[in-house]
Amino acid sequence: MPEGHTVHRIALQVGADLVGPPLAVSSPQGRFAAGAARLDGQRMLEVHAVGKQLFCTFESGDVLRVHLGLYGAWDFYGRITPIVDGQAAVGSMGAPRLRRVLRMGEDEREAPADEGGLLAHFPPDPVGQVRVRLASAESVADLRGPSACEVLDPQEVQAVVDRLGPDPASTEDLEAAGAVVVDRITTRGVAVGQLLMDQSVVAGIGNIYRAELLFRARLDPRTPGRAVPGDVVRALWRDWATLLADGIRDGAILTREDLDAEGRAAALADTALRHWVYGRAGLPCRVCGTPVVVEDMAARKLYFCPHCQR
DNA sequence: CGTTGATGTCCAC
DNA sequence: TGGACCTCAACGC
Numbered sequence: 466m467p468e469g470h471t472v473h474r475i476a477l478q479v480g481a482d483l484v485g486p487p488l489a490v491s492s493p494q495g496r497f498a499a500g501a502a503r504l505d506g507q508r509m510l511e512v513h514a515v516g517k518q519l520f521c522t523f524e525s526g527d528v529l530r531v532h533l534g535l536y537g538a539w540d541f542y543g544r545i546t547p548i549v550d551g552q553a554a555v556g557s558m559g560a561p562r563l564r565r566v567l568r569m570g571e572d573e574r575e576a577p578a579d580e581g582g583l584l585a586h587f588p589p590d591p592v593g594q595v596r597v598r599l600a601s602a603e604s605v606a607d608l609r610g611p612s613a614c615e616v617l618d619p620q621e622v623q624a625v626v627d628r629l630g631p632d633p634a635s636t637e638d639l640e641a642a643g644a645v646v647v648d649r650i651t652t653r654g655v656a657v658g659q660l661l662m663d664q665s666v667v668a669g670i671g672n673i674y675r676a677e678l679l680f681r682a683r684l685d686p687r688t689p690g691r692a693v694p695g696d697v698v699r700a701l702w703r704d705w706a707t708l709l710a711d712g713i714r715d716g717a718i719l720t721r722e723d724l725d726a727e728g729r730a731a732a733l734a735d736t737a738l739r740h741w742v743y744g745r746a747g748l749p750c751r752v753c754g755t756p757v758v759v760e761d762m763a764a765r766k767l768y769f770c771p772h773c774q775r
Numbered sequence: 776c777g778t779t780g781a782t783g784t785c786c787a788c
Numbered sequence: 789t790g791g792a793c794c795t796c797a798a799c800g801c
Contacts, residue, residue, distance in 0.1 A: 468782050517783075535783045536795045594794080610795050612784060664784090671782045718782080743782090764789075765783090 467533040469516055469669020470712025473634050474548065474573075475539050476514040477713075479521065481546040482604040484509045489600040493591035493607075500616045501597060503527060509599070515626050515635045516668025521599075528622045529597075534612025542589050544603040549714055573716045632668040633706035634713065643702040650690040650698045657693050658686025659763050667702070669709060676743040676768045677720035678704055685774045686767055723751070742768040 490504040507523040514520070521529040531537075588605045591598060597608040608614060617625070630649060631642035649666045650657060660666045661675045670678070679686045682701055684693065712718050719732050719739045732738035741751055746759035746768060755772040 471782080532784080533782095534793075535781060536793095537783090538795080610793090612793070662783095673782055766781090 467517055468671035468674050469709055472514040472517050472519055473713045474716060476512050476519055477548040478541060479512045479606060481548055482544055483599050483601055483606055484512055486601040491598045493595040493598055497596050497614055503616055516629050516632045516664055518625060520622055526619060528617045530613060530615055530617050531608060531611050532613035537611035538609055540607045542605040543587055628665055630665050630667040634709050639706060643699055646702045647695045647698045651693060651695055653690035655690055656687050657690050658767055660690050672765050673718050673743045674708060677741055679769060680741040680774060683773050686769050742770055
């Protein structure tokens, strides 16, 4: 579920509803009891995402670092402020609603407000294994299934960030960041398909964005980094910035630029229509009709069109 | 109702 | 390189 766009959306949601007031921080599951006790009662001053990492800074200077791993998720309850223009902008007229979001899958699930009677009472009882609950008087965020959840000091945060490549959604100077990515790709003998997944090369790309970026560039994922022209890497970086911004806006990975408004709406409603090649092994390439290939690359599934991507 | 696999990363061998 | 982590939807029977 979580490629970079998801984590940036979570940062926006946490920022909208949990930054500011004193928070009750707990670990209903118990596995984060010590960390929760350290944060309990503090205000969150700031939250931001870098790549797939989420950082929440508290007034003591403690920073909560969360990585969702393969199947982590946040559930929000209570006041949930709309975060994105269009459907509903931060600070727009859109009224906050009682609902639940960000539950598994590429899609954000908005469950009926009364599902399972969860919202009959507020705050709702934790469901299942909740590693951390952040609760204000009006909003609750529950974290489940993360691969990382820990309290760091600012120096430790900096060390984590320093190990990450650029993230276009947390970088002011896109061109300078692009130069870093060009250097980190064009000097390596490793396949470009592997390098795009390497968070120390460029941050936030996961298996779907990897496959789709390479298709959009018509680039063979197996090409060694040093065999990819610098301007092609530069274009990949700019395309990543575009796709990431779209993903943060849409709450979904929709990479097809061939769709009209109606087609986009259909694709947002149906994962099977969203991608050029990801998840389409054996199905005809949407451009040339050649069956899409899937093969293993560094223990992950790699999808590509053997005709278009040469 | 049991099995499988997934948008990720780390660690031991 | 393979397993562990830890969760749940999708699928098969």
